[in-house]
Amino acid sequence: xxxxxxxxxxxxxxxxxxxxxxxxxxxxxxxxxxxxxxxxxxxxxxxxxxxxxxxxxxxxxxxxxxxxxxxxxxxxxxxxxxxxxxxxxxxxxxxxxxxxxxxxxxxxxxxxxxxxxxxxxxxxxxxxxxxxxxxxxxxxxxxxxxxxxxxxxxxxxxxxxxxxxxxxxxxxxxxxxxxxxxxxxxxxxxxxxxxxxxxxxxxxxxxxxxxxxxxxxxxxxxxxxxxxxxxxxxxxxxxxxxxxxxxxxxxxxxx
Amino acid sequence: xxxxxxxxxxxxxxxxxxxxxxxxxxxxxxxxxxxxxxxxxxxxxxxxxxxxxxxxxxxxxxxxxxxxxxxxxxxxxxxxxxxxxxxxxxxxxxxxxxxxxxxxxxxxxxxxxxxxxxxxxxxxxxxxxxxxxxxxxxxxxxxxxxxxxxxxxxxxxxxxxxxxxxxxxxxxxxxxxxxxxxxxxxxxxxxxxxxxx
Numbered sequence: 001x002x003x004x005x006x007x008x009x010x011x012x013x014x015x016x017x018x019x020x021x022x023x024x025x026x027x028x029x030x031x032x033x034x035x036x037x038x039x040x041x042x043x044x045x046x047x048x049x050x051x052x053x054x055x056x057x058x059x060x061x062x063x064x065x066x067x068x069x070x071x072x073x074x075x076x077x078x079x080x081x082x083x084x085x086x087x088x089x090x091x092x093x094x095x096x097x098x099x100x101x102x103x104x105x106x107x108x109x110x111x112x113x114x115x116x117x118x119x120x121x122x123x124x125x126x127x128x129x130x131x132x133x134x135x136x137x138x139x140x141x142x143x144x145x146x147x148x149x150x151x152x153x154x155x156x157x158x159x160x161x162x163x164x165x166x167x168x169x170x171x172x173x174x175x176x177x178x179x180x181x182x183x184x185x186x187x188x189x190x191x192x193x194x195x196x197x198x199x200x201x202x203x204x205x206x207x208x209x210x211x212x213x214x215x216x217x218x219x220x221x222x223x224x225x226x227x228x229x230x231x232x233x234x235x236x237x238x239x240x241x242x243x244x245x246x247x248x249x250x251x252x253x254x255x
Numbered sequence: 256x257x258x259x260x261x262x263x264x265x266x267x268x269x270x271x272x273x274x275x276x277x278x279x280x281x282x283x284x285x286x287x288x289x290x291x292x293x294x295x296x297x298x299x300x301x302x303x304x305x306x307x308x309x310x311x312x313x314x315x316x317x318x319x320x321x322x323x324x325x326x327x328x329x330x331x332x333x334x335x336x337x338x339x340x341x342x343x344x345x346x347x348x349x350x351x352x353x354x355x356x357x358x359x360x361x362x363x364x365x366x367x368x369x370x371x372x373x374x375x376x377x378x379x380x381x382x383x384x385x386x387x388x389x390x391x392x393x394x395x396x397x398x399x400x401x402x403x404x405x406x407x408x409x410x411x412x413x414x415x416x417x418x419x420x421x422x423x424x425x426x427x428x429x430x431x432x433x434x435x436x437x438x439x440x441x442x443x444x445x446x447x448x449x450x451x452x
Contacts, residue, residue, distance in 0.1 A: 120440055184431055189434070195427075196438055
C-alpha cells in the first residue's frame with residue numbers, strides 16, 4: 001500500500017537516510033560516502049557523477065514496493081542498469097553473504113552442547129550461497145554482455161547473425177526463472193529457524209542477529225530481482241525487437 | 256510474492272474508497288498476508304464471489320435494502336467463507352463490528368476474524384500437525400526419493416503422493432526438498448545416513 005511519499009532530487013540526502021536507514025547499502029552501492037552535510041540529493045549525485053533520475057527511481061522503488069517505476073526505469077540505458085546490478089551482486093558476494101556466514105560460525109561456537117542442528121543450517125546456507133553465486137555469475141557472464149551487444153548493434157546499425165538468432169529466441173527469459181527457487185530456499189531457511197529450531201539461552205542472541213540479517217538479505221534480494229524481472233528483462237525485449245526490426249528494414253532496402 | 260506463507264484471499268465490498276482503504280490499512284498493519292480484491296456494488300460482488308475466497312469484509316449499507324436475502328445468496332455461493340459485516344445489524348453466521356466498537360476492539364475483532372478457517376472448522380494451530388501418512392511421505396522425500404519411487408515404496412498412487420506433499424508444504428511452510436530434509440533431520444524423522452542417499 002502506498003503510505004510513503006516518494007523522494008525528490010531537491011530533498012536533503014541526509015533526510016533520505018534519516019527516513020529510511022535501509023537505503024544505506026543502496027547509497028553505498030552508488031559510491032556515495034557520508035559527510036554530505038546539508039547537500040541535496042541532486043548536489044550529491046552531481047558531485048559523484050551519478051545520474052540523479054536513475055538514483056531517485058532506484059531508492060524510491062526500494063523505499064516503497066508499490067511505487068515501482070517500471071516505465072521510468074526503462075528510459076535509462078542498459079549500461080546504467082547493468083552497472084547498478086553488477087554493483088549489487090558485488091555487495092552480496094563481498095559483504096552480505098560472508099557476514100551471514102560469520103554469524104552462523106559464531107552460532108556454532110556459542111551453542112550449548114550439540115552442534116549437529118546448526119551444522120545442518122550451515123550446510124543448507126552454503127548450498128544456497130553456491131546457487132546464488134552461480135546465478136549471479138551466469139547473469140554477469142552471459143546476460144549482461146548480451147545487453148551491451150544489443151545496444152551496440154542498435155547504435156552502429158550492424159547486426160551480427162549470431163546476435164540476431166539469439167534475439168529471436170527466448171534465451172534471456174530462462175535466466176530469471178531461478179529467482180523463484182532462490183527466494184523459496186531463503187524463505188525456508190528463515191522459517192526453519194523461526195518455527196522449528198530449538199535454541200537455548202546462550203545461542204538465542206546469535207540466532208536473533210542471524211534472523212534479522214536473513215530478513216534484510218531477503219528484502220534486498222526481492223528488490224534486486226524486481227529490477228531484473230521488471231526492468232532489465234523488458235529492456236532486453238525492447239532492444240531485441242529494435243534489432244530485429246532494424247535487420248528487417250535493412251533487408252527490405254537491399255531488395 | 257513467492258516463498259511467503261499462504262495468503263488469505265480477501266474480498267472487500269463497499270462503495271466508498273476511504274472505507275475500503277481503512278479496511279486494507281488495518282489488514283496491512285496487523286501483518287496479515289492477504290490477497291485483496293475490492294468491489295463497489297453488491298451485484299458485482301455476488302457475481303464474483305466463489306469458494307477460493309476465504310474472508311469477506313462487507314459494508315452494511317451495501318445490502319441494507321435486501322440484506323438477509325443477499326447474505327443467504329452469498330452463503331450459497333461461498334459457504335466456506337468467513338464473513339465480517341461492518342454495521343450495527345445482526346447477521347447470523349457472520350462476525351460484525353458495530354459503531355460502538357473502539358479502536359482496540361476493532362483490531363481484536365480483525366485478528367480473531369483472520370485466525371479462523373471456517374473451511375476446516377479449526378484454528379490454524381491445530382491444522383499444522385502432520386498426519387501419520389504425511390510423516391511417512393516426508394521421510395521418503397527427505398531420503399531423496401522421487402514421487403514415483405515413493406508411490407511404489409508406500410503402495411499408494413502417484414497422485415496421492417503429490418497431494419500429501421502439497422499438504423506437507425502448506426502445513427510446515429517449507430517448500431524446498433533441502434528444507435524438508437533439514438526439518439526431518441532436526442526432528443529425528445530420518446538419520447543423517449538416510450539423507451545421503
